[in-house]
Amino acid sequence: MSLGLGAYYIHHINAKEVLDPSKNISAGYLPFDTDSTGTSTPTSNSMTVRSEPCACQISSTGIYAGLRFRFGSGPSKTGCTTCDKYALVVTAKDKFTGETLPNTDVAVKNVAGEIVYSGTTNNFGVVAFNDIVPDNYSIEGILYEIDLSASNATKDEFKPNIPLQKQILYEDTNFILKGKSVVCNSTIPLKDVSVVLKNQASAEQKSTMTDINGQFIFHVKQRASYEIYGKRENYISQTEHVSTNEYDRNATLFIKLEICMEKVDCENSLVLKNVHYDLDSYVIKESAKPELNRLAQFMRDNPGVRIELRSHTDCRGSDSYNLTLSQNRANAAVDYLTTQGIDRYRLTPIGFGETRLLNECDDGVPCSEEKHQVNRRTEMKVVCPGKE
Helix, strand or coil, X not given: CEEEEEEEEEEEEEEECCCECCCCECEEECCEEECCCCCEEECCCCCEEECCCCEEEXXXXXXXXXXXXXXXXXXXXXXXXXXXXXXXXXXXXXXXXXXXXXXXXXXXXXXXXXXXXXXXXXXXCEEEEXXXXXXXXXXXXXXXXXXXXXXXXXXXXXXXXXXXXXXXXXXXXXXEEEEEEEECCCCCECCCCEEEEEECCCCCEEEEECCCCCEEEEEECCCCEEEEEEEECCEEECCEEEEHHHCCCCCCCEEEEEEEEEECCCCCCEEEEEEECCCCCCCCCHHHHHHHHHHHHHHHHCCCCCEEEEECCCCCCCHHHHHHHHHHHHHHHHHHHHHCCCCHHHEEEEECCCCCCCCCCCCCCCCCHHHXXXXXXXXXXXXXXXXX
8 A cells, every 4th residue: 555645736828718508607716815925815705707708827736645555466577677687797818918818618607516607708708697696606717728717706796787797817827829730822721630749858749630720729838849740641741840938928828820731642743842952962951951851751641652752953064964963862862861760662763864944044044053053953752552
């Protein structure tokens, strides 16, 4: 039950009275007079009437009072659009750099340790849990298999219609190496590549597979040097090197890297980068060894593969001299690969002399030493099965 009180004032402008023909009365009223204090008192106890209507200024005032009764419990709040809402917003950050962390898996657990809410942070390192029931919770996170420091939310911290902000921190002191494998000279990603990470100061070795986008990650230590390459059938990988001595963990969490892999088709030769020779020499240069090591790794990863080592000269010298020189260069490349554990029977050396120049530097054509150097090279070709 409730009590209602009120008052009203009504003022009619240019209101025209209506005549009641049955009583010959247009209007009736009780005259009042107002003194200097603003008090109004009736000047007569009898009603004054008019028999003709007029266009007059008419006003009226009044007060009212009443009781209101309500029966039953009232409407349910189910579906109420004005009801209180509670939300929890979690931000994942790196403790050392302060950067936010996308793709962090977040779990909100009750006091029994059960996951009641879960989600993944967006590109801004944030995940929101709406319509949450206020209670005591623990908030945990995982980024690339590393646990973040947990945070707690208590029931009394939740305020209606004001999201509760919480933060979880990545405290691991290692770097995260984020890599991508692509086809050389393109942006085409390569999935299902086995990527190998070797610590050059120890025997530690790890491997992982690239995903559908060619991406992979490793956790790498501070003050360490690594060698990284990929393995996939019919591909030869570039070998990359990373030294974390070049990075400060207080400024950097992610180290980015791209591995280039070349498609190897039988019957098609592949130029080995930097496997070049000095004029009139077949000595393997130090600058050529990393590329020959890469070839050796490819052959270790593909034990059924046999290859040809094809060597060449520039145009200077006789045809017979250059043919012998190129054969010696091919033999030298084979000898080096055998020192890297490759069986000689899998390697076939072939010298082509000056018959396959890569540029215009033929007999009688003046060329720079740099252009002649391009032709003094060794290439490799996978031997097709059945054509050994």
